[in-house]
Amino acid sequence: MKLFRHGLPGQEKPALIDPQGQARDLSGVIDDICAETLTPAGLQSLRAIDPQSLPLIATPGRIGVPFANPGKFICVGLNYADHAAEAGAEVPKEPILFTKWSRPTGANDPVVLPRQSLKTDWEVELGVIIGTQARYISREAALSHVAGYCVINDVSEREYQLERSGTWDKGKGCDTFGPIGPWLVTADEIPDPQNLDLWLEVNGKRFQNGNTRTMVFDVATLIHEISQFTTLYPGDIISTGTPPGVGMGQKPPVYLQPGDEMRLGIAGLGEQTQRVYAWDAALLD
Template sequence: MKLCRIRTADGIVPAAVDAEGRLRSLEGHIGDFTCDSIAYGGLAPLEALELADLPLLDETDYAPILADIRRIFGIGLNYSDHAKESGLPIPEQPILFMKMCPASGANDAVVIPKGSEKTDWEVELGVVIGRRAQHVSVEKALDCVAGYCVVNDVSERAFQIEMGGQWVKGKSCDSFAPVGPWLVTPEEVPDPQALDLFLDLNGERVQTGSTSKMIFSVAEIISHLSRFLTLEPGDLISTGTPPGVGMGMKPPRYLQPGDEMRLGVQGLGEQRQLARAWEA
C-alpha cells in the first residue's frame, strides 16, 4: 500500500493511494499513522480494504508520513561515486549521523538558514522501522521494515564540515527533513536495492542514481545499527545519496532563494520544494 497523511481544513487525514493514483480517506479505519499504529504489523488490516469504495480526497497537501517519527538516522557517503565527488575515502563501515530536526511534508518549503551560503540537496531512500531491531542479522533485517519513502537530506555544508564537532549541526536546521509523500509498504518494494533516484534543480537533472550502487545495503545498515542501539518502530533511516550534490560540483553550487527541487525514488513518489530565505 501507499499510505500518506493529508492536511485539510479539518485537520490531518490518513489516506491511501488507489490504483488510479487518487487519494482515498482512511478516516474510520485508522486514527492516524503513528509509531504505535505502524508497529508489529499494525497496518495489515488496511490491506483488506477496497480502496475504490472509500471517500476521495481533493487535497494534496502532504504532511509528514508519521505523526511522530521517533528518530531520524542518516548514513553518510553510502554511494562510492558520492564519496569520490566529496573527496573522501569509501567508508569501511556505515557512517552514522543524526538529524535532530522534525520531519516536514514532502512539498513544504526548505528554509535556507540564517548566515548560510552552502545549503545543499540530497535525494535518498528512507526506511521506516516497524518492529524492534536489536542485534538483528542481515538475513532478517528487512523483516523489521514497515515501509519505504523519499527523503531529502538537506545539508548545510559549512555548518557540517567547517565548524567542528559532528555532522549533526549541518543536518538539523529547521525544514531540513522533507519526508514522503508516501509510506510504501514492503510488498510493493520487493527489492530495495533496485530503485532509481533523481533530483532536478530548477528543471535541470543534477542527481541520478540507483540503490544498487549503495555501498551498504538496507539490510546491512539495519543489522549494523542494531549492534549499537535498539531500533524502534517509527525510527527513520535515510540511507545515503548518489552523486550530484552541490558540494561536488566544480565550482560548488548551493541553494538560493526561489530555487525549486523536484526529487523522487522509483515507486515511492516525488517531492517538490521551493527554497526560501530565513526570516526572523
C-alpha cells in the same frame, strides 16, 4: 499500500492511494497513521480494507509527513562510492552514522535557509521506515523489520557540517532540512530496495541520477549495523545516503539560493517539490 497524510500542519488526516492511483480517506477507519499502524498487525488490518469502500479525496491539499510522531531520524554518510569520491573522501569501512535534530517536514513543504547560510545543499535519499522493534538483528532478518520506504531530501548546510568544529549534525539538523514522502510505500510493494532509480533537479536541471544498487552498504546491512548500537522501534527513520551530483561536488560548487526549486523522486515512491526561502521563522510553523 501507499499511505499518506494530508492537511495543515497539526491537522493532518490519514489516507491512502488506491490501486487506480486515487486518494482515499482513512479517517473513518483510523484516527491517524502512527507507529502502531506501521507494525505488522497494524498494516495487516489496513490491508483487509477494500480501498473502493473508502471515500474519495478530490483534492488532498498539503501533503504532510506520512506518519505522525516519527521516532529517531538516523542518517548514513558517504554510502555511495561515487559520492564519496566527489566529496574527496575514502569509502567507509563501516557505515558512517549521524542524526537529524530537526523534525521531518512534508514532501512539498518549504526549505528555509538558516541565517547567513551560504552552502546549503541537496541530497536525494531512500528512506527506510522501521515497523518492528530491532536490536542485534542479523543481516538475513533485517528486512523483515521494515514497514516501508519513502523519498527523503537530506538537505545539508556544508559549512556547518564540514568547516565548523563538532559533528556533522550541525549541518544536517537545521529546521526544515528533512522533507519526507509524499507516501510511505509498504515493503511488500518494494521487493528489491537495491534496484531503485533516484534523481534530483534544481530549477529544472538534473543534478543527481543514481540507483540504490550502488550503495556501499545495502539496506539490510544498514539495519543490522545500526541495531548493534541502538534499539530501532516502529516509526524510526533511516536515511540511507545519496548518489553523486550534490551541489558541493559541482565544479565550481553550486548551493541553494532563495527562490530555487528542488524536484526529486525515487521509482515507485513518488516525487517531492520544495521551494527554497531565506530565513523566516513564520515558515517554520
